Amino acid sequence: MLQQTPVVRVLPVWETWMERWPTPADLAAEPVSEVVRAWGRLGYPRRALRLHAAAIVISEQHGGQVPGTEAELLALPGVGTYTAAAIACFAFGVPTVVVDTNIRRVHARLVSGKALPEQNQNAAELALAARLLPKSNPQNAGEVALANTWNIGVMELGALVCTARSPRCEDCPVIDQCAWIAAGRPEPHYVPKGQPWHGTDRQVRGAMMAVLRHSPGPVKREDLLGAPDLAAVASEPRIAASARQGDPDHESWVTLHALPALAEQRERALDSLLADGLAQQSAAGIGLPH
DNA sequence: TAACCGTGGTG
């Protein structure tokens, strides 16, 4: 849930989630449709599919216990370099090299004297993080904890003080050692490329997913691909009857149909949802996968 | 390697 999503937005969803599905086996036993609905508006719904898939692998191949080594974690669906290292370190106390967006930024400034890390994580950054990590003696539990605390500390420094937008250098405990400060806070050496949203397939996908989440069952394909005509939406019996105005169900329909997207783009968005397994076609229409 | 994949808070 925390992949590319701020902690404050994850927290309430996570609380509800863990209350409903305390163990991997609980989640694995659930149909995908329920998992995707519980994911709500966290974004990147493929993560919900992969978390569910990971729960199944854990149940079937790890006796229902989350594995504790980086290699085993890395083999799970949706678990990449960062997540495997973070779980091994924070949940199991393994002194791994954790590199997330916060740590990358802190290293870029404090050590490399740059405003931002490189656009893509590279081997040099990983080597730097490994070099900076306090050496741990496996025989010494205190030193293992030191690596854990180091990773937490650098990550929090980046999240709370050495932030991306406007860093709070006046509150920085290591400002005296900062290469970026010493260099006079130079500007970024590149312009970050933004992610377009309005008018993109992603926007259409998101609106379709909202409709599917709110629908108790499959919806008709032609309704999902309907023309971008608000007046037509209001008079469309299936849609108008689905919910009253103000209800999330109805609003999700209105939002989807109000998008200025061409029929071809709507087709493309739906096809990609089907290809990703986020939607499923049946005789009854298009719905969330079982 | 680079493009793709959501959503909402914020300066």
Added chain:
DNA sequence: TCACCAAGGTT
């Protein structure tokens, strides 16, 4: 208002 950005992963 609007572009930026967030505990990345996959193809």
